[in-house]
Amino acid sequence: MLALLAVGALSLFAIGAVLAKFATADGDFTLLSKGRAKRQRVEGKVVWITGASRGIGEVLAEQFACLGAKLILSSRNVTELERVKTAIVGKYPGASIEVLPFDLASDEETLKDVVQKAESLFSASGVEYMVHNAAYERPKRKALDETEEGLRAIFNTNVLGTITLTNLLAPFMLKRGRGHFVVMSSAAGKCPAPGQAIYSASKHALNGYFHTLRSELYHEGIEVTVVCPGPIRTYTTSGAGSSHSGSCKILLAEMSTPLRSTDHNQSMYHQKGVRSLLLLPQPMG
Ligand SMILES: NC(=O)c1ccc[n+]([C@@H]2O[C@H](COP(=O)([O-])OP(=O)(O)OC[C@H]3O[C@@H](n4cnc5c(N)ncnc54)[C@H](OP(=O)(O)O)[C@@H]3O)[C@@H](O)[C@H]2O)c1
Ligand SMILES: *[C@@H]1O[C@H](CO)[C@@H](O)[C@H](O)[C@H]1NC(C)=O
Ligand SMILES: *[C@@H]1O[C@H](CO)[C@@H](O)[C@H](O)[C@H]1NC(C)=O
Numbered sequence: 034m035l036a037l038l039a040v041g042a043l044s045l046f047a048i049g050a051v052l053a054k055f056a057t058a059d060g061d062f063t064l065l066s067k068g069r070a071k072r073q074r075v076e077g078k079v080v081w082i083t084g085a086s087r088g089i090g091e092v093l094a095e096q097f098a099c100l101g102a103k104l105i106l107s108s109r110n111v112t113e114l115e116r117v118k119t120a121i122v123g124k125y126p127g128a129s130i131e132v133l134p135f136d137l138a139s140d141e142e143t144l145k146d147v148v149q150k151a152e153s154l155f156s157a158s159g160v161e162y163m164v165h166n167a168a169y170e171r172p173k174r175k176a177l178d179e180t181e182e183g184l185r186a187i188f189n190t191n192v193l194g195t196i197t198l199t200n201l202l203a204p205f206m207l208k209r210g211r212g213h214f215v216v217m218s219s220a221a222g223k224c225p226a227p228g229q230a231i232y233s234a235s236k237h238a239l240n241g242y243f244h245t246l247r248s249e250l251y252h253e254g255i256e257v258t259v260v261c262p263g264p265i266r267t268y269t270t271s272g273a274g275s276s277h278s279g280s281c282k283i284l285l286a287e288m289s290t291p292l293r294s295t296d297h298n299q300s301m302y303h304q305k306g307v308r309s310l311l312l313l314p315q316p317m318g
Contacts, residue, residue: 076101081151081160084167086113095121103129103155109136137167137194148201159205165195166217173228184231191235196242211254216243220263
């Protein structure tokens with residue numbers, strides 16, 4: 034009888050704990066259960082972040098610095114990149130940070146030079162993590178009101194630049210037998226996004242490309258993580274840094290989510306923001 038009571042009390046407690054967790058969780062349960070980002074996966078590694086001059090990219094840079102990564106910060110505005118660098122070094126005095134400004138909408142020749150530079154910034158090691166975070170997004174407008182100029186501007190940066198950069202960097206990673214692409218897609222890359230048709234189309238394009246890239250390069254040590262967050266409040270003005278770093282820990286945990294194989298020969302892959310578990314075909318080759 035006493036044992037039964039004890040079991041009952043324990044179950045009640047467990048249910049209460051789960052409910053409390055459910056009420057307070059700010060991320061996906063599977064990802065949250067993985068705990069904090071693991072320092073040993075990042076420490077001393079070169080992490081290249083685009084769009085690091087503000088918003089999510091700035092917070093990610095700070096979080097990676099906190100985990101002991103060597104950082105390459107990119108975006109167009111060198112002044113803003115220097116500001117981010119100074120702020121991070123102020124917080125983590127030992128941090129190694131290089132600033133590499135460039136425009137993602139540049140031609141392949143320019144991007145080739147940029148990749149070469151990124152690979153040689155830290156003499157001992159090339160790029161381990163490429164965080165494709167930069168994106169161009171215009172104020173909302175209806176699909177039929179979009180101009181050709183807007184279409185090109187969004188696709189040049191979000192899609193063509195990002196894919197070209199990947200194609201230029203991947204051979205270096207393949208030579209080392211390891212590397213990790215982290216792609217900041219969006220819930221708009223999964224669901225309709227009224228007022229953001231072209232942006233949504235650009236994120237769908239990234240998803241298609243990077244899920245396929247994963248299937249082709251998985252056996253050669255290259256990992257691909259596609260992150261599809263819902264709306265995240267960011268600050269477009271300077272100095273937003275650590276004010277919302279809490280949400281970033283979840284992003285980082287998500288980034289370390291590896292591709293897992295099941296006995297059904299399918300790869301399970303989890304996306305945050307959109308609460309769905311996707312079953313993808315097994316990797317090729
Ligand atoms: N915030 C959200 O609610 C949300 C939700 C889902 C997904 N996302 C995605 O998360 C990523 C970051 O979002 P965010 O809100 O932090 O963005 P953000 O504040 O608008 O920052 C965009 C970043 O991209 C850089 N960038 C823009 N055009 C560029 C170009 N042509 N070449 C190089 N860099 C360029 C910008 O720097 P410069 O101006 O200095 O070039 C800036 O650092 C994006 O991919 C976005 O689509 C955001
Ligand atoms: C870069 O950022 C600085 C500081 O925020 C700003 O004054 C400047 O206009 C920006 N430059 C460009 C080319 O946008
Ligand atoms: C999984 O794939 C491998 C080779 O790709 C094959 O040998 C094996 O039989 C498959 N397993 C199942 C359960 O289908």
